[in-house]
Structure formats: C-alpha cells, structure tokens
Amino acid sequence: MTRQKSILRTKNTREKILDAALRSFNEHGIEATTIEMIREDSGASVGSVYHHFGNKENIGATLYLEAVRDYQQGLQGLLAAAENAEAGVKAITRSYIDWVGANPEQARFILYSRRYLARSGLMAEAERETQRFLAAIANWFKPLMASGKIKRLPKECYSSLLLGSAHDYARLWLSGRSKKPIGKFRDIFAEAAWSALKPD
C-alpha cells in the first residue's frame, strides 16, 4: 500500500509534467515553452522535471514515443481482419483518421514537432518501432501487389498514396486552418486512397 502510494506519487508527477508539456508545446511550440512554464503548470519542481526527463527534448521525445505507440497499437489486428485489398486499404485510412479525431493533441504534437526532436535515444527507439510497424504493413501488402490486387508501383510511393491525403487534411484541421472535424471526411479519404491504389 505504501509502495502503491510511492508509485502514484511518481506517476502523478511524471504524468502531470507530460500533460503540462503537451499543452504548452502545442500552444506555444517546443522552443517557446520554458521549463519554468512546465514547472508552474504541472506543479512540479525544476529538480523533478530533470529527474524524470533529463532535458527538455526528452520530454518531447517521450510524448512522441507514447503517442506513436498508442496509434500503432490501435492498428494492430485491423489488417489481419481485412478480407481483401480494398478493405485493408480503407481500414488503414479510417483507423488513422479515427485516431487523429480521438487524440487531436497527441496527433498535433506528432505532426508538428517531429522535426524538432533530434536523435536522442528515445527517438531512435521510436524510429525502430516505426520501422517494425511499417515492415508489418509492407508484409501485408506484398502478396496483394504480387497478385495484382493492388496497382503495381515503386514501393516508395505506397505510403504516400495510402495516407498522404488524410495526413494532409489532419494537418489542416489540427492547425486550425480547417474547422470541419476530420471524422466527417473519413470515407472520402478512404475512397481516395483506394482509387489511387486499385488496379486500373
């Protein structure tokens, strides 16, 4: 019980710092966010912040890693369940849109702050996980490409044709330049992905 308490104390501080950082990073950008702002908003001390994360960039990298994991987990199994190429392509697109719609703050952070986050150990880890994830998707696609169920194209192009439009609209929406919630256009982007990838 006492142990539980300790973990809670830790967890709470750590989570509060992450929450405060995400809010502030998204509102002001990472650079404009000072440790002092995070400290004040989270109620933690400078010492705590540095104890948990080491430096400002690691706070960002942690947010990035946790968000990416959450999204990738949501997609697991969807492909296994897909009956055919069209269903799979549309499932990937819809899953992406649904995740963005449900987690706009995390999505905003991932889309707009990746460039800032240099190659810390945490980012390398995120990179590795993403590679594994993309490889799994590529694997699912491979037989469909071979059998002509999906248009044959240079392999570099698939991910952009699949998610590029949804990606782009997500940026538009998350930046506030478009007001219409991304969920409204779920099927439009799924159709567009399929029309770019279906065989002629």
Added chain:
Amino acid sequence: MTRQKSILRTKNTREKILDAALRSFNEHGIEATTIEMIREDSGASVGSVYHHFGNKENIGATLYLEAVRDYQQGLQGLLAAAENAEAGVKAITRSYIDWVGANPEQARFILYSRRYLARSGLMAEAERETQRFLAAIANWFKPLMASGKIKRLPKECYSSLLLGSAHDYARLWLSGRSKKPIGKFRDIFAEAAWSALKPD
C-alpha cells in the same frame, strides 16, 4: 554608384546570414541553431544579425516568406494555360513536385519548420499571401466543380486530395527516409491526384 555599392554590402551580409541560417536550421533545427553559429558561418557580427532581422524567429520567417513567394510565383500562369480540369490538376501537382525537386533546402525548411514560426508580422504577411494564392486556385476550380468536370466534394477536402500525396512524399524524401528523388514520381502523383478528383 556609391549607392549601388552600399546596397551590395547590405545585400551580401543579409544574404549571407540567410544562407547560413537556412543551412543550419535544416541541419540542426531552428532551436538548436545558435546566433553564434549563424554569426560564424556567415561572417557577420551579432550586431549585424540583429540589425537585419531583430531576432532569431524573424530570420526563419524571412526564409519562409521568400520560399513561399518563390513557389507561388512559379505556379502563376500555369492554371491560366490549362485547357481543362485534368490538365489543370496535373499541372498543379507537377509544378509542386518540380519546385520541391529544384529547391530542396527551401522545401525542407517550409515543410519542417512552419510550426516553429509563430505569428510575427512577417508570418502574418505570408499567411495573407497564401490566402490570396489559394483563393486564386479555388476560383479556377469553381466553374469546373459547378459543371461536374471535377468530382463534387466538401470544399475543405480539395487541397488535400490534390497535393496531399505529393506533399507526403516530399516530406519522406526531404527527411532522408526515402532516397528516390521526388521527380521520378512526378506522373504517379499527378495521376493519383486526378484519380481522386475526376468525376466517377
């Protein structure tokens, strides 16, 4: 003549600062770039840097504004020349790809650093110019949408369906995660845009 000389001095210092900043911003990111690095790389003094730009963010905003203007200028006239919907859609896509291929450093900066640049006066200016530009494109599309030469969709979706895939691949390429020059896929992305926008 003396006047000419003076402008050159100014221009050179100013341009050298911008060149050094673009290099360093793209290599290390804006935050990790110090004024000292820009000063050393450009050969200017701290005083000069601040005389010309006022603060670090304004250097970024200037790079952003100049790059966006350059791209937008390139697209002017292309639409006026387009014979029909398909030609127009493909011309826009190709023009974007060509510009990115020809100006990778500028493109990288625009795509990866927009979020960092807050609403300084310069960014507001860039925003206004972009609005005018998008309005001109929307205007070109309007009669085609009305007459059914282009698929009828919610207006928020068009830009993402038109350039989203190319956009996405540009990021991939510019970040170094894909090695194949974007120009190779010029027609693939033009086709994809058209297949998303052509009437059923």
Added chain:
DNA sequence: CATTATTCTAGAATATTATTCTAGTCAAGC
C-alpha cells in the same frame, strides 16, 4: 566638397533560460 543624417557593423554588457548541483524528504524492506 564638406557636412550631416542614416544605415550598417562590431563586440561588450545584460537578460533569459536550460541545466547541474547540493541538500534534503519520503517510502520500502530489513
């Protein structure tokens, strides 16, 4: 030309902010 105003450059001084350091507090297990 000489004079004056303006723009530009230089680098030292200052202010802001990230990070480190030291001294503790707190809970867990013995």
Added chain:
DNA sequence: GCTTGACTAGAATAATATTCTAGAATAATG
C-alpha cells in the same frame, strides 16, 4: 528505527538570446 534508493526542492551555474553603445561606411544635402 535504520538504511537505501527514488524522488523533490530550489539555489547555483552555464549557455544563449537580446540589447546597448560606439563607431565606420554610405547616402543626402547645400
């Protein structure tokens, strides 16, 4: 109830952005 390790606090330091002051170069004026 002692010891250990994880955690917190906030002061001290270091790194960096920005401002300031002086002066050099250039342009404008009579």
